Structures are given as C-alpha cells and as structure tokens.
Amino acid sequence: MDATDKAREEFHAEAQEIIETFGRNLLALESTLKSGADDPALVNEAFRAVHTLKGLAGLFGALRMGALSHRLEDVLDHLRLGRMPLDDTVLDVLFSAVDAYQQLLLSERQGLQEPLTVVDDLVERLGQLASGAGAAGDLTAEYEIDTGLLAVLTEYEEHRLRTNVEQGLRLYRLRVQFELATIDKALEEMKTRAKKHGEIITYLPTGEASSPDSIELDLLMASRDDLATLIGTLGADNVVIEEVPRRAYGAHSMPPARSMVPEPPGAIEAGEGADAVEGAARSIARTVRVDIRKLDHLMNIVGELTIVRGVLARLAERVRSDGNRALGTELGRVHRSFERRLTELQGAILEVRMVPLGQVFDRLARAVRQISREVDKEIRLVITGSDTEIDKLIVEELSDPLMHMIRNAIDHGIETHSVRASVGKPSAGTIALNAYQKGNHVMIEVEDDGAGIDELALVEHAVRAGKLSPTDASDLSRPDVLGLIFLPGVTTRDVAGSYSGRGVGMDVVKTNIAKIGGVIDVQSEMGIGTKMTITLPITLAIVSALIIELADQTLAIPMAAVSEAIVFEPNRVRIVDGKETLSLRGVTLPLCRLERLLQFPPAREPRRRFVVVASIAQRRLGLLVDHLVGQQDIVIKPLGSTLTRVRGFAGASELGDQRVALVLDAGSILEEVLAPTEVGLSVAEGHG
Amino acid sequence: MTRILLVEDSVTMRGFVRGALLAGSPTLELDIVEAENGFDALRLLPRGPYDLVITDINMPNINGLELLSFIRKSDQHRDTPVLLISTQSSDKDRRRALELGANDYLAKPFTAVALQEAAQRQLERAR
Numbered sequence: 001m002d003a004t005d006k007a008r009e010e011f012h013a014e015a016q017e018i019i020e021t022f023g024r025n026l027l028a029l030e031s032t033l034k035s036g037a038d039d040p041a042l043v044n045e046a047f048r049a050v051h052t053l054k055g056l057a058g059l060f061g062a063l064r065m066g067a068l069s070h071r072l073e074d075v076l077d078h079l080r081l082g083r084m085p086l087d088d089t090v091l092d093v094l095f096s097a098v099d100a101y102q103q104l105l106l107s108e109r110q111g112l113q114e115p116l117t118v119v120d121d122l123v124e125r126l127g128q129l130a131s132g133a134g135a136a137g138d139l140t141a142e143y144e145i146d147t148g149l150l151a152v153l154t155e156y157e158e159h160r161l162r163t164n165v166e167q168g169l170r171l172y173r174l175r176v177q178f179e180l181a182t183i184d185k186a187l188e189e190m191k192t193r194a195k196k197h198g199e200i201i202t203y204l205p206t207g208e209a210s211s212p213d214s215i216e217l218d219l220l221m222a223s224r225d226d227l228a229t230l231i232g233t234l235g236a237d238n239v240v241i242e243e244v245p246r247r248a249y250g251a252h253s254m255p256p257a258r259s260m261v262p263e264p265p266g267a268i269e270a271g272e273g274a275d276a277v278e279g280a281a282r283s284i285a286r287t288v289r290v291d292i293r294k295l296d297h298l299m300n301i302v303g304e305l306t307i308v309r310g311v312l313a314r315l316a317e318r319v320r321s322d323g324n325r326a327l328g329t330e331l332g333r334v335h336r337s338f339e340r341r342l343t344e345l346q347g348a349i350l351e352v353r354m355v356p357l358g359q360v361f362d363r364l365a366r367a368v369r370q371i372s373r374e375v376d377k378e379i380r381l382v383i384t385g386s387d388t389e390i391d392k393l394i395v396e397e398l399s400d401p402l403m404h405m406i407r408n409a410i411d412h413g414i415e416t417h418s419v420r421a422s423v424g425k426p427s428a429g430t431i432a433l434n435a436y437q438k439g440n441h442v443m444i445e446v447e448d449d450g451a452g453i454d455e456l457a458l459v460e461h462a463v464r465a466g467k468l469s470p471t472d473a474s475d476l477s478r479p480d481v482l483g484l485i486f487l488p489g490v491t492t493r494d495v496a497g498s499y500s501g502r503g504v505g506m507d508v509v510k511t512n513i514a515k516i517g518g519v520i521d522v523q524s525e526m527g528i529g530t531k532m533t534i535t536l537p538i539t540l541a542i543v544s545a546l547i548i549e550l551a552d553q554t555l556a557i558p559m560a561a562v563s564e565a566i567v568f569e570p571n572r573v574r575i576v577d578g579k580e581t582l583s584l585r586g587v588t589l590p591l592c593r594l595e596r597l598l599q600f601p602p603a604r605e606p607r608r609r610f611v612v613v614a615s616i617a618q619r620r621l622g623l624l625v626d627h628l629v630g631q632q633d634i635v636i637k638p639l640g641s642t643l644t645r646v647r648g649f650a651g652a653s654e655l656g657d658q659r660v661a662l663v664l665d666a667g668s669i670l671e672e673v674l675a676p677t678e679v680g681l682s683v684a685e686g687h688g
Numbered sequence: 689m690t691r692i693l694l695v696e697d698s699v700t701m702r703g704f705v706r707g708a709l710l711a712g713s714p715t716l717e718l719d720i721v722e723a724e725n726g727f728d729a730l731r732l733l734p735r736g737p738y739d740l741v742i743t744d745i746n747m748p749n750i751n752g753l754e755l756l757s758f759i760r761k762s763d764q765h766r767d768t769p770v771l772l773i774s775t776q777s778s779d780k781d782r783r784r785a786l787e788l789g790a791n792d793y794l795a796k797p798f799t800a801v802a803l804q805e806a807a808q809r810q811l812e813r814a815r
Binding site for chain 2: 007010011014048051052054055056057058059066151152153154155157158180181183184187202203204205206207212215289
C-alpha cells in the first residue's frame with residue numbers, strides 16, 4: 001500500500017466516523033425537538049461534522065461528497081444561526097443525508113464514479129431548503145462586553161450571543177483558572193454544571209495564568225439566573241464571576257479595552273525548560289487508528305507464546321521429576337510469571353479490539369425511523385446496554401442480521417394502528433433492543449409487542465413446503481415449532497397475512513449469526529409479542545478450549561460451549577424415540593457419538609470413555625469422547641479453502657507439541673443433532 | 689530546524705498538511721508538532737518557540753480565533769506568524785481573523801502547493 005492509498009483509507013475511516021457521529025447527533029436532535037427543548041450546541045456539532053467532511057472531500061477530490069456537504073452545510077448554517085426553524089421536514093432531509101453519505105462512501109471505497117441519483121436529488125432538495133431561509137437580525141450592542149471577547153466570536157457564537165440577549169437573558173463574565181493538564185475534563189464538568197443555568201458562549205484564554213502549568217479562560221455566559229445563584233453553582237476558588245453591565249441608553253462610548261493589535265515586538269523569551277523538551281512532543285494526539293489485521297497478527301503471536309508457555313510448564317515438570325528440584329522450582333516460578341504476564345497481554349489486546357454495540361444500534365435507530373414511516377406504523381424504539389462491548393469483527397457482522405430482525409418485527413410483528421386499537425394495545429408499537437454481557441457471552445435481544453407468531457399456521461406452512469412430515473409435525477415441542485422459522489424455504493411470502501410471519505430470510509440471519517459463533521433463539525406468545533435472543537461470544541480471537549481425543553484424533557471444544565464432563569456409563573444409556581440419551585441429574589440428555597457424526601474412520605475404543613456436556617443457550621448435548629486431555633487457550637485459525645465446507649468444525653489450532661487440533665463448532669453440531677426436523681440430519685440420524 | 693505547530697481536529701487534514709509541508713521543503717528540516725484541539729495547543733505552546741503556527745478555525749471549545757488572540761497576547765509568542773486554515777464560508781470570520789493579527793488565511797480545500805507557498809512566505813518574512 002503506498003502513501004496515497006494509506007491517506008485515502010484514513011480519509012474513508014475518518015469520514016465513516018464523522019458520518020456516524022452526525023447520524024447520532026440527528027437522533028439526539030430529534031429527541032430534544034420532540035421533548036420541546038432546544039439544544040443549539042447539537043446543531044452546531046452537526047454543522048461542524050459536515051464542515052469537516054466538506055474539507056476532507058475537497059482534499060481528496062470526492063466531488064459528490066463535497067457538493068452534498070456544501071449544500072448540507074448551508075442548511076445547517078441557517079439552522080444554527082436561527083435563520084431557519086428546525087422541523088420534521090428538515091430533519092427528514094438531514095436523516096436522508098446520512099444514508100446518502102453511506103452510499104457515497106461505499107462507492108468511493110470501491111472507486112466507482114457512477115452517478116448516484118439519490119445524492120443528486122438530495123442536493124437539489126437541500127438547495128431549495130436553504131434558499132427559503134430568512135435573514136438574521138443585528139447584534140444588540142447594549143452590553144458592555146469586552147471588545148477583546150467580541151473580537152474572537154465566530155459568526156455562530158455571535159448569533160448565540162444575539163439570541164440570548166434578545167431573549168432578555170443576563171450576561172456574565174467568568175474568569176476561571178484551569179490546570180493545563182486537566183482542562184478538558186474540568187471544562188466539561190463546568191459546562192455540565194452551567195447548562196442548568198444557561199449557555200457558555202465563548203472561551204478566550206486570557207494569557208494571565210497564575211503559573212506556567214495553569215491557564216486562565218475568560219468565559220462569556222448567558223443565563224436567566226442572578227449572580228448569587230450562579231456563584232452558588234459555579235463559584236469556586238479558581239472562578240471569578242461578574243455580571244456584564246448593560247449600557248445606559250444613548251451612551252455609546254466603548255469602554256477602554258485591551259488592544260487586540262499586536263503590541264510592539266519585545267525580546268522573544270525562550271520558555272523555561274524549552275531546551276529540555278525540545279522535540280520531545282512530536283504529537284500529542286492521543287488516539288491511533290489500527291487495522292484490525294494488525295491486532296490479529298498480535299493475537300497470533302500471543303497464541304504462539306501460549307505454546308512456549310506450555311513447553312515451559314512441561315520442562316519444569318520434567319526437570320523436577322528428574323530429581324533436580326531446585327532448578328525445577330526455579331523454572332516453575334518463571335513459568336508462572338510468564339503465564340501471568342501473558343494473560344495480561346492477552347487481555348490488553350482483547351480490550352483494544354472491543355467496541356461498544358452502540359455503533360450498530362445507532363444505525364438501527366435510523367432504520368427504525370425510516371421503515372416505520374414507509375409502512376405507516378408508529379414505533380417506539382427502546383435501547384438498553386448500548387455500551388456493552390464486543391469484538392470489532394463481530395460488530396461488523398451483526399449489522400445485517402439485526403437489521404433484518406428489526407425489519408421483520410416492524411413489517412410482520414407490530415400490527416397496524418387499527419388492529420392495535422381493536423385489541424386495546426397502545427397505538428405506538430414498542431421494539432426493545434437490549435444488550436448485556438452474561439459470562440463470556442454477549443446477549444442481544446430484539447423484542448416487540450406485536451402479534452406474535454401463529455404456531456399452527458407455521459407448522460401447516462412447513463408441512464406444505466415439504467420441510468416436515470405430518471406425523472413429525474404432531475410430535476414437535478413448542479420451542480421446536482418456533483424453530484421452524486429458521487428453516488430455509490420457510491418464507492412468509494405465500495402465507496403473508498395468515499400468520500405474522502418472520503420467515504423472511506430468517507435462515508440467512510441464523511447462518512450469519514452462526515458464522516460469528518452465535519446462536520439465535522425465539523420465544524413468542526400470540527397476541528403479546530415476539531422475542532429473539534442472540535447469544536454471541538465476546539471475541540473470536542482467542543478461546544479457552546477443552547482438548548479431547550477421539551478415534552486417535554485430537555480435537556478442541558471451545559470452553560464457552562462446555563458445561564461439564566462426566567465418565568461415560570454405557571449401562572445408563574436409554575433409547576428414547578430411537579435416539580440414545582443419558583439421564584443426568586434427572587434431566588434427559590441426548591447423546592451424540594461424535595466419531596459417527598464426523599465420519600471418522602473406526603478405531604479401537606478405550607475401556608473408559610467420557611461424556612462432554614456441550615450447551616449453548618437452552619440447548620444441551622452429550623458428546624461421547626475417548627480421552628480428556630486438558631484445558632488450553634487456543635487461537636482458532638481458519639481451515640484452508642478446501643476444508644471450509646466441512647461442517648462441524650470452526651477451524652484448526654496448534655497445540656504446541658507439534659500437534660494440530662481441529663476445533664469443533666459446537667453451535668453447528670448442536671444444531672444438527674438437535675434440529676427439530678429431518679432436514680440437515682442426514683448424518684446424525686439413524687445412528688441412534 | 690524549523691518548528692511548526694499544527695492545530696487541527698481532523699487527523700486526515702493533519703496528515704495532509706504534514707505531508708504537504710514536508711514535501712514542499714526537501715532541504716529545510718521541519719519539526720511539525722501536532723495538536724488535535726485548542727487545549728492541546730495551549731499545552732504545547734510553552735514548549736515553543738515555534739517558527740509558524742498553522743491552525744484551523746472551527747474547533748470545539750477553544751476555536752482558532754481564540755487561540756490566535758491568545759498567541760498575540762502572549763509575551764513568548766506574540767511575533768510568531770499564524771496561518772489560519774478553514775472552510776469558513778463566512779467573510780466575517782475571515783475579516784476577524786485578519787483583524788486579530790492572523791498573518792494569512794487559507795480556505796479549504798487548498799492545494800498542497802498553495803499551502804507550501806503560504807507557509808514559505810511566513811517563514812521567510814519572519815527570518
């Protein structure tokens with residue numbers, strides 16, 4: 001990759017971030033608008049986002065993005081300067097800009113130059129919007145504001161000042177000493193406290209700090225409250241507050257102000273200690289963008305180090321058993337220390353890969369807004385746990401399946417206004433999007449208060465589609481019936497209306513979730529609603545696994561899917577419905593002879609065998625294996641392309657002592673063995 | 689060694705400016721110190737002197753005009769040339785910048801050559 005490509009890639013990444021921030025901003029704007037409040041800072045932030053995009057687009061010759069940003073900037077400029085009211089129509093146009101940006105960015109990334117009519121139309125609409133804006137009034141010069149302060153106001157800040165003055169608010173001048181090191185946080189705190197009383201309009205460093213490590217800012221603030229109240233909230237040792245007096249009418253003489261013209265040059269003072277730090281601070285930007293592949297590489301190195309750790313442990317053991325106790329103990333200590341550091345390193349790298357789910361949820365919130373308008377249903381989206389963190393790679397893959405599920409919930413779950421009214425439900429349907437961490441998993445729920453799934457109609461449809469024999473149909477348990485919606489070919493198109501179908505591509509959703517190591521479950525009550533639950537691993541990069549042996553092969557089973565391992569007692573096997581089962585503490589556990597499922601060549605079975613109880617979400621299965629080798633952290637590597645079609649395996653992993661283990665894909669094995677119908681059971685069936 | 693303080697909140701824009709400046713002065717040794725907002729700039733200023741400050745206008749909290757005003761008031765930096773860069777469509781902001789003592793004003797998007805020339809002019813004038 002040459003430098004230009006790298007810069008372009010960085011541009012795309014930054015643009016993507018800005019567009020996402022912009023979208024979040026609009027959602028916040030919409031909710032403040034709905035609550036009847038007014039947050040000018042949000043409009044200004046949106047303006048700044050678009051403004052930055054415009055600059056970047058210009059830099060990289062992204063003409064369409066530049067044109068769109070330019071028009072959008074005009075509209076936002078009118079909005080923030082109060083020349084145009086913010087209403088639903090304007091918001092709609094702004095929201096469509098987020099989608100237009102996403103499309104632009106996509107075609108930009110693929111190097112396409114095709115015209116995008118959506119964008120052109122939008123540019124046109126923005127132009128019409130902007131031309132309808134009124135003009136702004138004049139700044140009232142009634143206050144004795146320091147001209148030094150007035151001179152540094154940007155046009156936007158000037159507008160805010162004017163608006164506040166027109167509303168009859170008082171103006172205050174705050175002189176605040178900040179520590180340079182902590183100014184960002186301290187100022188944020190101050191802004192939060194000040195927000196209750198009014199608005200801080202500008203921040204001017206005075207250059208009169210009490211020490212080299214501190215800085216004094218001159219803040220201009222507008223507020224409804226009196227001086228005593230403000231001092232009560234904002235007063236502190238480092239804060240001096242005074243009210244800006246109103247000018248007497250007629251007296252227009254300006255108070256003497258500090259000159260804003262540079263004073264005659266004096267000798268340049270070399271800052272104290274300047275030599276010492278010469279060149280020390282190249283840049284203090286505190287974040288870097290990292291390609292996730294580099295983190296994968298780091299993780300692979302850690303994986304290789306875990307192999308070294310294993311070797312070290314064995315060495316220590318051997319030295320000790322050879323009789324050299326002192327050296328053995330020493331080696332043992334090195335091994336433990338190495339192990340501790342390695343765990344820390346692993347944790348630190350994993351942490352870097354984690355991103356909050358909020359990234360995806362924001363996108364979904366915009367989609368809900370859009371879809372509910374298209375289908376004319378009122379939807380209340382309630383999001384919890386958007387700060388739940390998950391591996392970056394998983395987040396990327398989650399967007400499509402979740403979008404699908406939300407779309408289904410709105411299209412088929414939530415009833416129309418009239419139906420909801422007739423059954424006594426509130427006219428706005430609720431979709432809850434909940435995320436939370438549960439042990440080593442992240443759970444995501446999509447829940448609606450719609451019509452629920454008509455199970456009878458679903459079974460009927462599955463039988464008609466040839467997915468299920470009528471005899472099997474009568475034997476299905478309730479969860480199994482609901483599971484039918486995940487079968488390929490069960491679509492709602494031909495039964496739409498006869499049951500509130502969710503079959504639209506749910507098999508695809510399930511496959512996509514499975515690809516990132518997750519499973520999806522569904523619960524539904526007719527007339528009450530439907531809840532889909534996705535269970536996901538927190539990370540894909542490294543997993544703790546149980547190493548087992550079976551038919552002379554070494555296999556790894558991710559610990560996340562293992563609940564326990566027990567000694568196999570052949571005389572306790574019962575045949576239920578033609579399948580082998582075990583009774584474990586009173587609960588029936590289906591038994592799977594893995595070597596048959598995986599079609600391993602026959603080998604001699606040891607006298608004593610084990611059952612590994614695998615479980616994901618509510619599903620449990622006993623896997624019969626020959627030996628338990630132990631627990632180990634492994635890095636899962638994808639199988640070569642010729643092997644990717646082998647079902648039941650998630651990949652392969654090096655175990656250290658030159659052994660390679662195939663890693664079982666517990667999710668897909670559970671699915672295959674426990675599938676409610678004969679579809680997909682070609683291997684497992686018939687051995688029971 | 690010529691030292692330049694670059695204040696800009698977009699990482700891409702910082703990268704572009706840095707690249708353009710370095711490309712434009714193969715002989716002159718440049719030390720470009722980057723700040724991503726006004727606060728960082730305030731922290732970095734005492735580590736000066738700088739031969740040139742290049743700053744964006746639109747930044748959160750302390751904007752480019754406020755930074756410029758601070759520089760003009762400071763004993764240590766009042767003579768440092770300041771080059772403002774902005775997409776600011778507002779003539780008022782531009783005029784204000786020049787009134788406050790900005791030495792030059794470049795509107796984004798600008799070409800690498802325009803930036804090199806503007807920076808070169810300021811560096812030579814100060815010399």
